[in-house]
Amino acid sequence: MAIATVSSDTREPTAANALQGEQQPPASDELDRPITTRWLMRFTGPTVFSFLLFSVFSMVDGIFAARLIDPIALAAVNIAWPFIGFAMAVTFMLSTGGAALVGKKLGEGKPDEARSDFTFLTAVAVLVAFGLAAFAWFFPDALLAVLGADAQMAPLVNEYLRPMVLLSPLAMLGFYFQQFFVTEGRPNMGLYVTAVGGVINIVFNWLFIGELGWGLRGAALATGIGWVVPAAIGLWFFWHSRKGRLLCFSRMNASWRVLGTSAFNGVSEMITMVAAAVIVVMMNNIVIRLVGPAGVSAVAIMFVVTGLVIQMLLGFAYGVAPIISFNLGAGRRDRLRKVVRRSLVIMTTGAVVFTALGWLIASPLARIYVDRGTDVYEMAVHGIRVTLVGLVLISVNAYGTVLFTALNNGFVSGLLAVMRTVVFSVATLALLPQWFGMEGVWWAWPASEVLALVLTVFFLLRKAQRYGYA
Secondary structure (H helix, E strand, O other): OOEOOOOOOOOOOOHHHHOOOOOOOOOEOOOOOOOOHHHHHHHHHHHHHHHHHHHHHHHHHHHHHHHHOOHHHHHHHHHHHHHHHHHHHHHHHHHHHHHHHHHHHHHOOOHHHHHHHHHHHHHHHHHHHHHHHHHHHHOHHHHHHHHOOOOOOHHHHHHHHHHHHHHHHHHHHHHHHHHHHHHOOOHHHHHHHHHHHHHHHHHHHHHHHHHOOOHHHHHHHHHHHHHHHHHHHHHHHHHOOOOOOOOOOOOOOOOHHHHHHHHHHHHHHHHHHHHHHHHHHHHHHHHHHHHOHHHHHHHHHHHHHHHHHHHHHHHHHHHHHHHHHHHHHHOOHHHHHHHHHHHHHHHHHHHHHHHHHHHHHHHHHHHOOOOOOOHHHHHHHHHHHHHHHOHHHHHHHHHHHHHHHHOOOHHHHHHHHHHHHHHHHHHHHHHHHHHHOHHHHHHHHHHHHHHHHHHHHHHHHHOHHHHOOO
């Protein structure tokens, strides 16, 4: 990693030069740059594609289970997956909140503290990962009950879940390292390890299920082996070749304050991921009562299509977050103002483009899953188009939550996440279907985003002067 230097060209001097008594940090060229739209797009591009690939590869797992085993196997996978989702949510809390703190300290010119905090948070992530896996392994009946597996589905869910539980710590660590690759100034690393892990997952799914006939156990093993790659590369990357690195493992100083700050900063991301799973369960139950299983299939197609778009927008938001944290710590309000403004423009512009594109291709996307003219097809196409109406609102609201996490303001970030993904979503989903039936189901998400937008804009304006991004 090259060390940024102060010169007379267009590069602005690093703010850490002004710090008295601090050793000059090896500031990353990729974080310490003048803000341009072209550079933001290039820097965040790998993270965007990493998020997109992760979403696509998650879809592929379900396809193998449904096509090569039995459609009921897909139900078992869906019942088991919330355990992994919860584990990922806890890890995401530590990684996003920790990356915000570590990035801020790098910008302040405190590289030794940043590395110590990173090492400590990694140790905590390892303990949490193995702790959750141990609980799930030794109390399988309790886990199955929480997941909602009945007597008929429990054996299938357990067949898939047991290998997943053993390998889940690797999934958590791989997910954890993703955000710190970006903080290190190496967003391409996250893309590469996600792509390699995903391809390995696909290959072993085909081998274990299609060729060896191992069923759900093979599907779980294939997914777990795919997780080994990001975890192993992350451990090697931050341990090996420490010279010239912004981040690497070092002597850690265990600090409850660091842990508490990181968890508090990142709690909004955990809330968002956990709440998303709860909302899906709630929506499925409502739709079954309204129109039956066909409606659930339509909802699933809608979530897959819109989820791919939302993952790309979230990838940009999380990709730009370390730049925000770095410049906050460095006291570069001019750059902070540019990155916030340009990021909002990029995200809203992307949302408008994706909305128009989604309306045009909703029909062919739905036909990937079901035939034209069926009830599921008609409901899915309509649901996709209605949900995409709220995409511009989703982009601003999601960016607001990530922004305040990057600014180390866990209170505002957490409040926005709770109100948006829990309070507003549950309220609109509980009320609108009672008044408008299935139409209310489709409009519940955009309606909740309208309410959330009011709150997001309020805090963006209220905190603008404090952080200097106005």
